[in-house]
Amino acid sequence: MTAKTTYKNPGDGAIEYASQFVESLSIEEAMPVIKSLMKGELNDTSDKRIKRCSYCNYYWRDDSLRNTKKTCCDDCKKGIKTLQRREQREREALLNPKPKKKTKRETNYVYWLEYPYWINEYEMLKQSWKYESPQSSTKVNQIFAAKERAERIGGKQKSKRVVPYNGDEAEQPKTFVNFVKSNKKPGEVTVSHIEKEQIDTYFLNRYSERHLKLERRRAVLSGDKKV
Known part of the structure; x- marks a missing residue:
């Protein structure tokens, strides 16, 4: 082979x-x-x-x-x-493999005995703050209060609300809108009127004849589809 x-x-x-x-x-x-x-x-x-x-x-x-x-x-x-x-x-x-360099924790912490202990007190304090971060009494009280509050409401995540819906809008929850009360009276309605000739003149000045022709054709086609 x-x-x-x-x-x-x-x-x-x-x-x-x-x-x-x-x-x-x-x-x-x-x-x-x-x-x-x-x-x-x-x-x-x-x-x-x-x-x-x-x-x-x-x-x-x-x-x-x-x-x-x-x-x-x-x-x-x-x-x-x-x-x-x-x-x-x-x-x-x-x-010739390179010997693995020991970490400071492995060097200064005798972990294999029944009662482990630290050789260097400075390294002990330097390593322990990563797992046991010191906090003030006020901060500790705030942490315990937040945990207790989370346990009472069922955890930090809010419960999911499933809205029943089967296509009938009558079963949907009603929405209430509160309008702000005001003493102001509605303003006067102004009605404006533009003649057809003015509209044609406006579009002729703004667009080319070819563009208007394509738009008229598109409007006719869309009207046929609706019918």
């Missing part, structure tokens, strides 16, 4: 080598050619310079003098060096 080849982004050398096979082809025509090229079916077996790139794993042709290159371009060379440095760091971390 052959191992599955893992491909990365093709380098410049691999792209240059593949372009000579698909230079004048469309995307649909080039796809089967690229698939055959990735399998190595189009390579010249007599040409020893055609090889796989050690980083991107695509075929390319080595044009160096001694045919000793392992990667098809500088980017692939940088990528393979990055992988080598990462593997080296992982190997060093596995063989």
Whole structure:
């Protein structure tokens, strides 16, 4: 069983080598050619310079003098060096792991005994305020009062009120509106009238004839739909 080849982004050398096979082809025509090229079916077996790139794993042709290159371009060379440095760091971390730095609590608090105790009083006070924050007597009374008030009303979250509704508005809760009483009398109603010619003149000055024609057509169509 052959191992599955893992491909990365093709380098410049691999792209240059593949372009000579698909230079004048469309995307649909080039796809089967690229698939055959990735399998190595189009390579010249007599040409020893055609090889796989050690980083991107695509075929390319080595044009160096001694045919000793392992990667098809500088980017692939940088990528393979990055992988080598990462593997080296992982190997060093596995063989020589860094000791975990103890926290101040682990250093100054003897917790494994039956009766734990602190070695350093300053660290004890510094650590304890995070869990037992000191408060004034007035603040403590306010906290207890808020807890008691929350217990009486059933918690901080307000109870959800479900309104029964089945489509009948008669079952909906009634809404009462209280109007402000005032001694002011209503003002005089003014009626204004604009002639049709004035309206036509206003729209002709504001909009073009084409725009008004489209609006009239839209009004007629909307009126037909309502009918």
